[in-house]
Amino acid sequence: MPSAVGGISLEQVQHNLQQCLARKDAAGAQAQLQKAKLILLQQNSLVPSEGVPVGQLKTARSVLEVGALLAIRRRDPDSFVRYYSQLQPFYEFSGLQSSPSPNKSQVTGLYLLLLLSQGDYAGFHTLLESLIVSEGINGGKSVEDDIYIKYPVDLERSLMEGSYDQVWRKTNGRDVPGEEFALFSEILVHTIRSEIASCAARSYPSLSIASAKNLLFLDSEGAVSEFAQEQGWSLEEGRIHFPGLPEEKKGQEGDQKEVISHMVQYAKDLESIV
Amino acid sequence: MSGDKGKRNSVSRPNDHKRKDSKSKSQKDTQKPKDKVGDEEMTVVVPPSKGDAGKNEDVAMNGTDEAKLKDPPVDPKAKAIADIKANLTLLEKAVSLFDPRFTLRVLRNIPSVRKQLSADLLARVIIETYTTPTPTSFALLKALGDEEGFPRADADAWVKKKDSAQSASKKSDTTPKEILAEVDVYFSILIQVYFYDTKNIESGAEFSEGLIGYLKPLNKRTLDSLAARAYFYYSLFLEETDPKPPSPNAAVVSIRKTLLDALRTATLRKDQDTQAAVITLLLRNYLSTSRITQADLLISHTQFPDSAANNQVARYLYYLGRIRAIQLNYSEAHDHLIGATRKAPTSYKASGFYQASTKLLIVVELLMGDIPDRAIFRQPSLEKILSPYLQLVQAVSSGDVNAFQNLTQKYSSVFRADSTYTLILRLRQNVIKTGIRMMSLSYARISLRDMCLRLGLESEESAEYIVAKAIRDGVIEATLDHEHGYMRSKDVGDVYSSNEPFDAYSSRIRACLALHDESVKAMRFPMNQHRLELKKAQEARERERELAKEIVDGEIDEEDGPGGDFEGI
Numbered sequence: 062m063p064s065a066v067g068g069i070s071l072e073q074v075q076h077n078l079q080q081c082l083a084r085k086d087a088a089g090a091q092a093q094l095q096k097a098k099l100i101l102l103q104q105n106s107l108v109p110s111e112g113v114p115v116g117q118l119k120t121a122r123s124v125l126e127v128g129a130l131l132a133i134r135r136r137d138p139d140s141f142v143r144y145y146s147q148l149q150p151f152y153e154f155s156g157l158q159s160s161p162s163p164n165k166s167q168v169t170g171l172y173l174l175l176l177l178s179q180g181d182y183a184g185f186h187t188l189l190e191s192l193i194v195s196e197g198i199n200g201g202k203s204v205e206d207d208i209y210i211k212y213p214v215d216l217e218r219s220l221m222e223g224s225y226d227q228v229w230r231k232t233n234g235r236d237v238p239g240e241e242f243a244l245f246s247e248i249l250v251h252t253i254r255s256e257i258a259s260c261a262a263r264s265y266p267s268l269s270i271a272s273a274k275n276l277l278f279l280d281s282e283g284a285v286s287e288f289a290q291e292q293g294w295s296l297e298e299g300r301i302h303f304p305g306l307p308e309e310k311k312g313q314e315g316d317q318k319e320v321i322s323h324m325v326q327y328a329k330d331l332e333s334i335v
Numbered sequence: 336m337s338g339d340k341g342k343r344n345s346v347s348r349p350n351d352h353k354r355k356d357s358k359s360k361s362q363k364d365t366q367k368p369k370d371k372v373g374d375e376e377m378t379v380v381v382p383p384s385k386g387d388a389g390k391n392e393d394v395a396m397n398g399t400d401e402a403k404l405k406d407p408p409v410d411p412k413a414k415a416i417a418d419i420k421a422n423l424t425l426l427e428k429a430v431s432l433f434d435p436r437f438t439l440r441v442l443r444n445i446p447s448v449r450k451q452l453s454a455d456l457l458a459r460v461i462i463e464t465y466t467t468p469t470p471t472s473f474a475l476l477k478a479l480g481d482e483e484g485f486p487r488a489d490a491d492a493w494v495k496k497k498d499s500a501q502s503a504s505k506k507s508d509t510t511p512k513e514i515l516a517e518v519d520v521y522f523s524i525l526i527q528v529y530f531y532d533t534k535n536i537e538s539g540a541e542f543s544e545g546l547i548g549y550l551k552p553l554n555k556r557t558l559d560s561l562a563a564r565a566y567f568y569y570s571l572f573l574e575e576t577d578p579k580p581p582s583p584n585a586a587v588v589s590i591r592k593t594l595l596d597a598l599r600t601a602t603l604r605k606d607q608d609t610q611a612a613v614i615t616l617l618l619r620n621y622l623s624t625s626r627i628t629q630a631d632l633l634i635s636h637t638q639f640p641d642s643a644a645n646n647q648v649a650r651y652l653y654y655l656g657r658i659r660a661i662q663l664n665y666s667e668a669h670d671h672l673i674g675a676t677r678k679a680p681t682s683y684k685a686s687g688f689y690q691a692s693t694k695l696l697i698v699v700e701l702l703m704g705d706i707p708d709r710a711i712f713r714q715p716s717l718e719k720i721l722s723p724y725l726q727l728v729q730a731v732s733s734g735d736v737n738a739f740q741n742l743t744q745k746y747s748s749v750f751r752a753d754s755t756y757t758l759i760l761r762l763r764q765n766v767i768k769t770g771i772r773m774m775s776l777s778y779a780r781i782s783l784r785d786m787c788l789r790l791g792l793e794s795e796e797s798a799e800y801i802v803a804k805a806i807r808d809g810v811i812e813a814t815l816d817h818e819h820g821y822m823r824s825k826d827v828g829d830v831y832s833s834n835e836p837f838d839a840y841s842s843r844i845r846a847c848l849a850l851h852d853e854s855v856k857a858m859r860f861p862m863n864q865h866r867l868e869l870k871k872a873q874e875a876r877e878r879e880r881e882l883a884k885e886i887v888d889g890e891i892d893e894e895d896g897p898g899g900d901f902e903g904i
Contacts, residue, residue: 194757226797
C-alpha cells in the first residue's frame with residue numbers, strides 16, 4: 062500500500078512534526094499536521110478497522126494525539142474535543158489493546174480538566190466512572206497513581222468540598238503535570254474566585270479589604286475594589302459590606318397563596334375519589 | 336373471540352420470577368386451577384390455590400408423610416413431562432382464544448419444571464410431541480445431541496420415521512397435526528434454561544443465536560412474551576462468555592446491533608413485551624461496559640411501553656436510577672429507585688433484585704444528604720448483605736472522615752462488585768458537611784482551628800472556605816468572623832412554624848394520590864361481569880320496589896307503632 066503523497070511519506074511527515082514540536086514551532090506543526098491527516102485519509106486509517114495494519118493505526122493514533130495537544134496549546138477547546146472524539150475508537154479498538162498509547166492518560170486528563178473548567182460535572186463523573194471501572198479490572202494501575210488523571214480528580218474533589226485554597230495551591234504549585242494543564246489554571250482560578258465571592262457574601266457580615274484580598278487571591282487592593290464593584294458590593298471605610306438577603310420577607314405571602322392552591326387541589330382530588 | 340383484542344388491559348402482575356442474579360424458584364406459583372381452562376367464558380381471576388404447589392412440595396420437602404400417605408410417590412420426571420404436555424395445550428388455547436394470559440401461565444410454570452430438565456427428558460418430550468419430524472424439531476434434537484443422557488436410540492428411530500412418514504403422508508388423507516410455532520419456541524426456551532442451568536455457555540449461546548434468527552421473521556402476537564424470554568436468555572448467555580464485561584472487548588458488545596434491530600422490529604410491530612425486555616437488556620449491556628452516554632441516548636430516543644410487565648418496569652427504573660445517579664441528578668435517581676424497590680418482587684427466593692436496588696437507594700439517599708431509615712437494615716432478607724452499608728451510613732452520620740476513608744478501603748471489593756464504588760467515593764464531601772452541621776448545632780461559637788482539627792481538614796483556610804460554602808449551600812445557618820477566626824451559629828427557629836411540615840405532608844399526599852390513580856388505572860375487570868352487575872342491579876331495584884310497596888301497604892297498619900314512639904319525645 063503506497064503511503065506517499067507527492068513524494069512525502071507518512072513517516073517523514075511525522076518526523077517533521079516531532080521536530081516542529083521540539084522547536085515549539087506552532088505554525089509549522091500545524092502545516093505538518095494537515096499533511097499527515099491527508100495521508101491518513103488516503104490510507105483509510107482515520108477510523109480504525111480490521112483491514113488496516115496495526116502499525117499504521119498506531120501512527121494514526123499518535124498523529125491525532127499530537128493534534129489534540131496542539132489544539133490545547135492554541136486554546137481551542139472545540140478542536141480538542143473533536144480530536145478527542147476521533148481518538149476514542151482508537152483507544153477502544155480491540156486490535157490495539159495490547160499496545161496502549163503512552164499519551165492516552167495525558168489526553169484523557171486534559172479532557173477531564175476541560176470538562177471541569179466548563180462546569181460540566183455530569184460529563185466529568187461519567188468519564189471518571191468508566192475510568193474507575195476499567196481500573197478495577199486491570200487491578201494494578203489505579204487512578205491515584207496516574208498523575209495526569211489524579212490532578213483533575215483531586216481538583217474536582219477540592220472544588221466540591223469547597224476547600225478553594227487547595228485548588229489555588231494545586232493550580233499554582235508544582236503538582237501540575239504538564240504545561241498544557243497549566244493553561245487551564247487561569248480559568249479555574251476565575252471560577253473559584255466567583256464561587257468564593259458568592260460564599261463570602263452569605264457568610265460574612267462585613268469584610269476588611271485586606272482580608273478580602275487574601276480570601277479572593279487577588280493581587281492588590283485596587284483589584285479588590287474593582288472586583289467588589291463588579292459584584293455590586295458597597296465599600297465603606299476600607300470594609301466591604303455585603304447586601305442583605307432580600308428573599309426572606311417575600312416568603313410569607315407566597316406561602317399563603319401556595320397553601321390555598323394546595324388545599325384547592327386536594328379538595329378536587331378527593332372529590333374525584335368520593 | 337376477537338373482542339378480546341381490545342380488552343387487553345395492562346398486565347401488572349408479576350409474570351415471571353426471573354431475576355438477573357438469582358435463580359428464583361418461587362414456591363408460590365400462581366397457578367390457577369386447571370379446570371378453569373375449559374370454560375368458554377372469560378373467567379374471573381381466582382386467587383392462587385396452594386394445592387397446585389403440590390408438585391414442588393413433593394420434590395423439595397422430603398419428610399412430608401402426608402403426601403406419601405395420600406398417593407403413591409409420584410415420579411417427578413413423569414410429572415414434569417405431564418406438565419410440559421399440559422402447557423402445550425395451554426399454548427394452543429392461547430393461540431385460538433388470543434389471550435396472552437395462557438402464555439404467561441406457561442412461562443410461570445418454567446421454574447417448577449426447571450429442576451427436572453435433562454437432555455433425556457427433553458428429547459423424549461420432543462419425540463412424543465412431534466409425530467412427524469419437522470426441520471425445527473430436528474434442529475432442537477441436534478442441539479441436545481451432544482449432552483449426556485441423550486437417548487440416541489430413540490432419536491435415531493424417530494429420525495427414520497421422518498423418511499417413512501413422508502412416503503406415508505402422500506398416501507393417506509389425514510394430514511399430520513400442525514405443530515404451532517409457539518410450541519417450537521417454548522421447547523427452545525426450555526432448552527435454553529437447561530443449558531443455562533448446566534452452565535453450558537457456548538452451546539447455549541450458539542443455540543440462542545439460532546433461535547433469535549428463527550424468531551425474527553415470525554410476526555405473531557401470541558409469540559410476544561415467549562420471544563421476550565428468548566432474548567433474555569440470549570443476552571444472559573453472551574454476558575457469561577469470555578471476555579466478560581467490563582472489559583472493552585466484551586462479547587456483549589457484539590450483540591448490541593442484534594438487540595437494536597430487535598427493538599426496531601418490536602416497536603414497528605407494537606410488540607410491547609419484547610420492546611420492554613430488549614430495552615432493559617440494552618441498558619444492562621451499556622451499563623456493564625460503562626457506556627453511560629449511550630445508555631442515556633437510548634433512553635431519550637425510545638419510549639418504554641406503558642403496559643409492560645411489572646418486573647420489566649422495575650428493572651427499567653433501576654437502570655434509569657443508576658444512570659441518573661452517575662450524572663449527579665440525585666433527586667430523579669431517588670424517585671426512580673423508590674419505584675423500582677416498590678415494584679420489586681417480594682418472594683424470598685427472588686430477593687436479589689430487591690437487595691441490589693436497596694443498596695443503590697441507600698447510597699443515593701446518602702448523596703442527597705439524607706440518612707436512610709434504620710428500619711431498612713433490619714429486614715431479614717437484607718440484614719447480612721447490607722452490613723457494610725450500615726457501617727457506611729454510621730460513618731457518614733457521625734461526620735468522621737477518617738472512619739469513612741478506612742471503610743471505603745476495607746470494603747472496596749464489595750462496593751466494586753455492587754457497582755456502587757464510584758458513587759461512594761463522592762460521599763467524602765457529605766461526611767464533611769454532616770460534621771459541620773453537627774458542630775453548628777452543638778456549638779454557639781467555635782473557632783475555625785477547632786473545627787479543622789475535629790473534622791480532619793488540612794488547614795484553617797480550608798475550614799474557612801468549606802464553612803462558607805456550606806453556609807451558601809444552606810447546610811447550616813451561621814456567620815463567619817474572619818478577623819477573629821470563628822464561626823457563630825444562628826439560632827434555628829421553630830420548625831413547626833415554618834413551611835416544612837406542610838411540604839412534608841404535601842409530598843406524602845401527592846404520593847398517595849398518585850398511587851390511587853395508578854391503581855384505578857391498573858384495575859382489570861373480567862369480561863362479562865358488568866352484565867352480571869346489571870342483572871344484579873335490576874334484581875335489587877325490583878326488590879326495592881316490592882319492599883316499597885309492602886311498606887306503603889303496611890304503613891297504614893303500622894302507623895301507630897313507630898309514630899307513637901315519636902310522640903313520646
